[in-house]
Amino acid sequence: MAEAELLLSARWLLPIAPENRVIDDGAIAIANGRITAIGQRQELLAQFPNAKHQHLAEHVLMPGLVNAHGHAAMTLLRGCGEDMPLMDWLNNRIWPLERSLVSPEFVQDGSLLACAEQIRGGITAFADNYFYPERIAKLIQQTGMRALLACPVLDFPMPGCADPKEAIAKTLKLHDDCRALPLVNVAFGPHAPYTVSDEWLTQISTYAEELGLLVHMHMHESAAEIEGSMQQYGMRPLQRLENLGALGPHFVAVHSVHINDDDLLILKRNNVQVVHCPESNLKLASGFAPVAKFLEHGIPVALGTDGAASNNDLDLFGELRSAAFIGKALAGSPTAMPAETMLQMATLGGAKALALEQEIGSLEIGKSADVIAVDLSNLNLRPIYNPIYTLVYGAHRDDVSDVWVAGQALLRNRDHLTIDTKALKTRIQQWQNRIMETLNEQR
Ligand SMILES: CSC[C@H]1O[C@@H](n2cnc3c(O)ncnc32)[C@H](O)[C@@H]1O
Numbered sequence: 074m075a076e077a078e079l080l081l082s083a084r085w086l087l088p089i090a091p092e093n094r095v096i097d098d099g100a101i102a103i104a105n106g107r108i109t110a111i112g113q114r115q116e117l118l119a120q121f122p123n124a125k126h127q128h129l130a131e132h133v134l135m136p137g138l139v140n141a142h143g144h145a146a147m148t149l150l151r152g153c154g155e156d157m158p159l160m161d162w163l164n165n166r167i168w169p170l171e172r173s174l175v176s177p178e179f180v181q182d183g184s185l186l187a188c189a190e191q192i193r194g195g196i197t198a199f200a201d202n203y204f205y206p207e208r209i210a211k212l213i214q215q216t217g218m219r220a221l222l223a224c225p226v227l228d229f230p231m232p233g234c235a236d237p238k239e240a241i242a243k244t245l246k247l248h249d250d251c252r253a254l255p256l257v258n259v260a261f262g263p264h265a266p267y268t269v270s271d272e273w274l275t276q277i278s279t280y281a282e283e284l285g286l287l288v289h290m291h292m293h294e295s296a297a298e299i300e301g302s303m304q305q306y307g308m309r310p311l312q313r314l315e316n317l318g319a320l321g322p323h324f325v326a327v328h329s330v331h332i333n334d335d336d337l338l339i340l341k342r343n344n345v346q347v348v349h350c351p352e353s354n355l356k357l358a359s360g361f362a363p364v365a366k367f368l369e370h371g372i373p374v375a376l377g378t379d380g381a382a383s384n385n386d387l388d389l390f391g392e393l394r395s396a397a398f399i400g401k402a403l404a405g406s407p408t409a410m411p412a413e414t415m416l417q418m419a420t421l422g423g424a425k426a427l428a429l430e431q432e433i434g435s436l437e438i439g440k441s442a443d444v445i446a447v448d449l450s451n452l453n454l455r456p457i458y459n460p461i462y463t464l465v466y467g468a469h470r471d472d473v474s475d476v477w478v479a480g481q482a483l484l485r486n487r488d489h490l491t492i493d494t495k496a497l498k499t500r501i502q503q504w505q506n507r508i509m510e511t512l513n514e515q516r
Pocket residue numbers: 144163167168171202203204224225226262263264265291294353379380383
């Protein structure tokens with residue numbers, strides 16, 4: 074039996090796959106950043122007597138959560154566009170701010186804030202679609218997180234890119250540059266059906282197929298988007314993309330709120346994946362995604378926060394609880410969106426949306442040790458009859474105590490190990506002052 078460097082044990086272990094079981098007094102062994110054994114604590118202690126051992130007596134050990142859609146640097150715009158519908162929010166508040174403010178430094182600081190918030194809340198991997206992604210790639214190495222990065226493609230000039238041609242070229246370069254980074258992967262990020270024309274969607278699709286890359290795109294988010302598409306193209310966006318040959322298992326339809334029966338069939342027959350962002354959809358009053366129907370049809374679903382300007386937090390525990398409650402109410406049945414399904418969605422579902430389901434999303438032998446410990450000792454979580462229900466319906470992101478990615482500790486006993494939070498706060502205050510000035514000028 075090979076040696077293990079680290080043995081993590083806890084009151085409960087939730088591997089998520091191959092089965093959704095709870096192992097009482099469970100443990101995992103880790104060597105070279107990978108899980109090499111899983112079982113009972115006593116068993117693994119006997120098997121690996123020389124491994125460093127960390128026991129978490131009142132905790133659940135589970136796979137890290139995966140935030141399958143966001144715009145990390147938008148943390149700096151948290152609170153800048155409140156109580157506005159999507160198109161008004163984008164056209165009249167967010168895009169003017171982004172055009173004035175977004176720079177490599179903005180992306181660096183805003184993304185670091187997002188990494189700190191996500192690690193603290195048990196998120197170990199995230200999909201990001203934002204300007205200057207090369208800056209985030211560097212940052213990822215510093216924070217120890219895992220990410221799927223995309224460069225936004227829009228028909229008009231945006232920070233860092235004059236046009237779609239440049240954005241696509243930047244994506245290809247990023248893909249090349251990140252080959253050597255084990256925690257970074259690259260995807261295409263066409264913004265939305267109303268901002269990317271057919272020519273560029275076709276080109277992206279060709280490159281994605283050739284290189285085996287994912288395409289993450291906002292789809293069917295608002296009623297206005299569908300109406301606009303009917304007027305401009307005489308068909309709904311999913312139909313348009315299917316006609317262009319742009320859909321497939323590599324295509325990740327973020328939001329998918331306004332979905333009729335025909336859309337559902339299009340998603341299904343093209344094996345498209347969906348990312349559900351319930352809190353962003355609630356805040357922008359975009360609507361309710363038919364998630365229970367996606368699940369009934371076998372359409373893979375992951376969870377995302379979207380950016381902090383439309384949420385306003387990057388809290389996947391909050392997101393999975395909101396998703397469960399909305400799903401039950403919409404279905405008119407408390408049996409819809411059960412707790413086990415929600416945990417799977419936030420872990421293995423997210424891993425699949427990042428094309429990393431062979432690597433992360435569950436605690437299984439051979440997978441990367443992307444692990445979190447959730448402390449269930451708080452009185453408000455007691456008594457505990459089944460830790461799965463406690464996690465989904467009771468626990469909060471603040472209950473996360475420890476986080477590891479590829480076996481490296483990023484959070485210990487609620488303290489960051491890879492981020493200087495004091496220095497970060499100072500930088501964020503500076504940005505707040507600057508953004509306030511810009512907001513006042515633009516009002
Ligand atoms: C191509 S992603 C970057 C681009 O998208 C904007 N954005 C952020 N959240 C949303 C959303 O929910 N729908 C549409 N567009 C969104 C962000 O501000 C960037 O400009």
